Amino acid sequence: MLGGFKDDREALSYQGIEYDIIVIEETTQLSEHTYKTLRLSERSSKIFDGKSWRARTYNSTNPLGVGHQWYKKRFVDNERDKHTADYDPRKRFIFSTVDDNVFVGSEYVENLDDLTGAEKRAYRYGDWNVSAGAYFEEWNEERHVVPEFVTAPTYWRYFASMDYGYSHWNVIHFHALDSDSVLHTFHEVCHRKHHPHEIAPDIHTALSKYGLTINNLEMFVAGNDVFRKTGNAQETVAEQYGKYNIALSEADMSPGSRISGAHMLARLLGNEARGIPPRWYVTRNCKRLIDTIPYLERDPNNSEDVHKINADENGNGGDDAYDCARYGLMYIESQYIGNLVGGVTEPTFRGFS
Numbered sequence: 456m457l458g459g460f461k462d463d464r465e466a467l468s469y470q471g472i473e474y475d476i477i478v479i480e481e482t483t484q485l486s487e488h489t490y491k492t493l494r495l496s497e498r499s500s501k502i503f504d505g506k507s508w509r510a511r512t513y514n515s516t517n518p519l520g521v522g523h524q525w526y527k528k529r530f531v532d533n534e535r536d537k538h539t540a541d542y543d544p545r546k547r548f549i550f551s552t553v554d555d556n557v558f559v560g561s562e563y564v565e566n567l568d569d570l571t572g573a574e575k576r577a578y579r580y581g582d583w584n585v586s587a588g589a590y591f592e593e594w595n596e597e598r599h600v601v602p603e604f605v606t607a608p609t610y611w612r613y614f615a616s617m618d619y620g621y622s623h624w625n626v627i628h629f630h631a632l633d634s635d636s637v638l639h640t641f642h643e644v645c646h647r648k649h650h651p652h653e654i655a656p657d658i659h660t661a662l663s664k665y666g667l668t669i670n671n672l673e674m675f676v677a678g679n680d681v682f683r684k685t686g687n688a689q690e691t692v693a694e695q696y697g698k699y700n701i702a703l704s705e706a707d708m709s710p711g712s713r714i715s716g717a718h719m720l721a722r723l724l725g726n727e728a729r730g731i732p733p734r735w736y737v738t739r740n741c742k743r744l745i746d747t748i749p750y751l752e753r754d755p756n757n758s759e760d761v762h763k764i765n766a767d768e769n770g771n772g773g774d775d776a777y778d779c780a781r782y783g784l785m786y787i788e789s790q791y792i793g794n795l796v797g798g799v800t801e802p803t804f805r806g807f808s
Contacts, residue, residue, distance in 0.1 A: 463489040475499045477512040483520030487529075487771075490522070518577035518585060524750050524772070531583045532746075552581045590717065590751045590761050593724040599733055603740045604641045607665040610634060612791070615658075616706065616783030617677040618775045619692055621648060623766045626743060626779040627658060629665075629672075636792050637734050638723065640780055641665075643741040647770050651692055655699035669700055676706040676786050678778070706782035707789070716781040717761045719788055734792075735784065744776040751777055 460466040466489050474496050482490060499510040516526060533541075534548035553559055553567060567579040573589065576582040584596040607613065612632040619625055629642040644661050646654050662668055669675075681692035681703055693703045707716075723735035737744055751774060754760040766773030 467492060469493060470496055472496055473498050473500075475501060475508060475510055477510075479512070479514040480516070481520070482514040482516040483518070483522040483526050484516075485522050487522065487525035490525075518581065518583050519573065523583075524746070527583045528746060550581060553579065584749055589749060590753050591721060591724060591748055593721065593726055594748050595727070596745065596749075598727065599724060599736055600739055600745055601639075601736045603738045604639070604665065607631070607667050607671075608633075612673055613667060613671050614783055614787055615672050615675040616779050616786070617675070617681070617703065618779035618782065619678055619681045620775055621650075623647070623773055624743070624770060624775040625649065625654060626775045627654075628741065628744070628776075628779050628783055629661070630780075630783045630787060632787055632791055637736070638784060638787060638792075639736050639738070640741055640744065640783070641738045643744060643776070645743050645776075651695040652699070655696055655701055658701060659699075674786055674790075675701065675703050676782050677703045678782065679705050679708050707785050712785070713761070713781075714757075714759050716785045717759070719785060720781060723784065723788075741776075744780055747774060747776045 458469060460468075463486050466485055470492050477493060477497050479485070479490070479493070485493075494512055497510045497512050499508045501508040516522075518527075530546050530548040531550075533543055533546045534550070536542045553564055567575070570579060573585045573592075576585045584594065611634070614630045614632070615627060616630065617625070617627045625646045627644040628640050631639040631641055633639065642661055642665070644654070644657055646657070659669060662671070677693065681696075682705055684691055696703055720735070723733065725731040725733040737748075739745070751764075752762045754762040761774070761777070764772060764774050766775065
């Protein structure tokens, strides 16, 4: 059967029929829900050469589109994890660009070369680390994401930050300031529908992985909601963490801090075209932050601000990881770096050993 679709509604008209093989073109034009629903029709009772036929789904697509984020996470990122325990061999991804297609004429390549910005990165070069309308245009996973750290140098300074959540994600980041005034976000602790008494032990365990204790943190900042009592609560969230030797301090949430924080992160990313190196790196184990940064867009009502997004009922999406990192980096930048950001030489020492 051959058919077409222009949106999720038309794509769902194919559900309920048994298909031995499903081939979907332009998969990123579909939501993840629609893609998974179509795959429910991937089934077969046929016998071929004496063996049961294994039903399967193939798809092809380009970056961008409504399904960009889920597709990247499901297939592209999975392929990057090929040599790790997280790799799922059922979700193979074969990267290619127009340069791999020997049947494409030069006129089409020239049309792609005429594109600019996010569209050119996506359609000409197959760059999955791009988002149309992205706030942090300088973010490049190959440039800003580094291998996971192993140990913590004793001469670095350490900090932590938290964006509190229960129904949405509770995110905690560990940050380090090295001897070149370069920032590293090197660990991420994420929970959903957990309470402080469940999260606190994980914080201590995560620190111990690097040979650190809570006493090595010069500051642990969090959003101001953890310092307020809500409903019939007898104590604040901050007081609950205090019982586990975790002292939280209020992050900067003053008027204008959200915009100034976005500007600061943009500066920390550097600018490759102007020869400004990054002053902030994120280790690969901070997966939610890495997933979030590329898809943050400008607020349609204020282009200087990042558009606020919330996670859905299943915990997908949201900007909790961004807010968490912003709280921590704003504190460190204001207290220890200041005007050193931007226009400096490439740091000579980066990462743990």
